Amino acid sequence: MIDERLEQIYQDVVQRNPAEREFHQAVREVLDSLGPVLAKRPELAERKIIERICEPERQIIFRVVWQDDCGAVRVNRGFRVQFNSALGPYKGGLRFHPSVYLGIIKFLGFEQIFKNALTGMPIGGAKGGSDFDPKGHSDDEVMRFCQSFMTELYRHLGEYRDVPAGDIGVGGREIGYLFGQYKRIANEYESGVLTGKGLGWGGSLVRKEATGYGAVFFADDMLKVRNDTLEGKTCVVSGAGNVAIYTIEKLQQLGAKVVACSDSNGYVYDECGIDLDLLKQVKEVERLRIDAYAERHGNGARYVPAGNIWEIPCQVAMPSATQNEINGRDAATLVKNGCIAVCEGANMPTTPEGIRVFQDAKVAYGLGKAANAGGVATSALEMQQNASRDSWTFEYTEARLATIMREIHRTCYETAGEYGAPGNYVLGANIAGFLRVADAMDAFGLV
Numbered sequence: 001m002i003d004e005r006l007e008q009i010y011q012d013v014v015q016r017n018p019a020e021r022e023f024h025q026a027v028r029e030v031l032d033s034l035g036p037v038l039a040k041r042p043e044l045a046e047r048k049i050i051e052r053i054c055e056p057e058r059q060i061i062f063r064v065v066w067q068d069d070c071g072a073v074r075v076n077r078g079f080r081v082q083f084n085s086a087l088g089p090y091k092g093g094l095r096f097h098p099s100v101y102l103g104i105i106k107f108l109g110f111e112q113i114f115k116n117a118l119t120g121m122p123i124g125g126a127k128g129g130s131d132f133d134p135k136g137h138s139d140d141e142v143m144r145f146c147q148s149f150m151t152e153l154y155r156h157l158g159e160y161r162d163v164p165a166g167d168i169g170v171g172g173r174e175i176g177y178l179f180g181q182y183k184r185i186a187n188e189y190e191s192g193v194l195t196g197k198g199l200g201w202g203g204s205l206v207r208k209e210a211t212g213y214g215a216v217f218f219a220d221d222m223l224k225v226r227n228d229t230l231e232g233k234t235c236v237v238s239g240a241g242n243v244a245i246y247t248i249e250k251l252q253q254l255g256a257k258v259v260a261c262s263d264s265n266g267y268v269y270d271e272c273g274i275d276l277d278l279l280k281q282v283k284e285v286e287r288l289r290i291d292a293y294a295e296r297h298g299n300g301a302r303y304v305p306a307g308n309i310w311e312i313p314c315q316v317a318m319p320s321a322t323q324n325e326i327n328g329r330d331a332a333t334l335v336k337n338g339c340i341a342v343c344e345g346a347n348m349p350t351t352p353e354g355i356r357v358f359q360d361a362k363v364a365y366g367l368g369k370a371a372n373a374g375g376v377a378t379s380a381l382e383m384q385q386n387a388s389r390d391s392w393t394f395e396y397t398e399a400r401l402a403t404i405m406r407e408i409h410r411t412c413y414e415t416a417g418e419y420g421a422p423g424n425y426v427l428g429a430n431i432a433g434f435l436r437v438a439d440a441m442d443a444f445g446l447v
């Protein structure tokens, strides 16, 4: 921590938000970057802009009651943290996972403020979700849960107020049920109230692919500034969900070889390169566990239950599952095995110790809030299409995404250089994102 004022702000955040470990971690990472900003812009400290950014504008916690297929009553908890609306309506996904509690939603909402600012698009930061686990529930149960969840949440949403999307456990199926219930209650076809919609009812081409594709564009740019490319690189991608699948797709399109992916039970290793059609069939169509990939493959693909995917030698690692999945030891293993670039599709997948290992070893390290911003950026493109009642082609939308990602990379890279830390994307992303939000907040006075 460079500045005493920042240390004090951090201590206050910890005290005011007890036991929210992931939120503390996300705040610490940003505050660790802001010392040089306060040195240049002391008025931001006087006006307590950082303290204000660390306090959500609004936090909503609600009960979600629903009935399972046996008629038993189930009770879950719903969250929406509307963190910051300085740059536009609140925007950020919904996560359905048993690990969800307020600290997870606040860490994700806090990250989202800076990520959304980096896209350069008019969107504020928010996040929501529930401790409901869609895994193991029938479609009917998921529908009843989503309807009950939206029956409370709808009053806080609107295309100019708050626009959720998907995240872990919330894909096209869940967005469909949520949108259907919103439309029914609001009695309006308000397409721009949710993103990640189906293509036949207001969705955007490339939204499904956007986070993974965008992360690969970012990795490609990180290598380009080092006069290198993704072509021929051996890659490991954790997860086997939305982000992981489309990360693998774009890596393969750019000539890289992805040898492993995972779920929370284990990983599959496929020396010849992951068979993407088979992976999509297993995960997207049949919603099976990842071991089914190896079972069906029949040609040397190996399933390793409870295995640590980061022990597999690779040149490029793209964590695309969940927070804190790479610790200091995993990072050291990756470095020892020759990894030269780590680019995060997931949010905060690397612990602070892991980040230090990568930075000390001069690994190109692209943090999630910059590298995975392609998802929310394409959500903003979906909102643009909804507002103009238009729909764009795949090629046009992908080109827009690629331009946005290249611009985010350039902004982070140049800001890091400007603040005396060339190649430090953590510093560049945090400072550039922060300044955009801070300047807008400052212009609004004390609100």
Ligand code: NDP
Pocket: 166, 167, 168, 169, 170, 171, 211, 238, 239, 240, 241, 242, 243, 244, 262, 263, 264, 265, 320, 321, 322, 323, 345, 346, 347, 372, 373, 375, 376
């Ligand atoms: P999905 O639900 O589609 O997939 C998540 C994948 O990660 C699954 O394979 C899941 O395995 C695995 N996973 C989840 N939790 C854990 C865990 N605790 N340990 C090991 N594996 C786990 O989610 P997404 O692909 O949408 O999201 C992945 C990451 O990307 C998240 O960090 C999310 O916040 C981030 N992200 C997503 C965006 C999007 O547009 N979807 C945008 C920006 C960031 P299992 O099935 O076993 O749970």
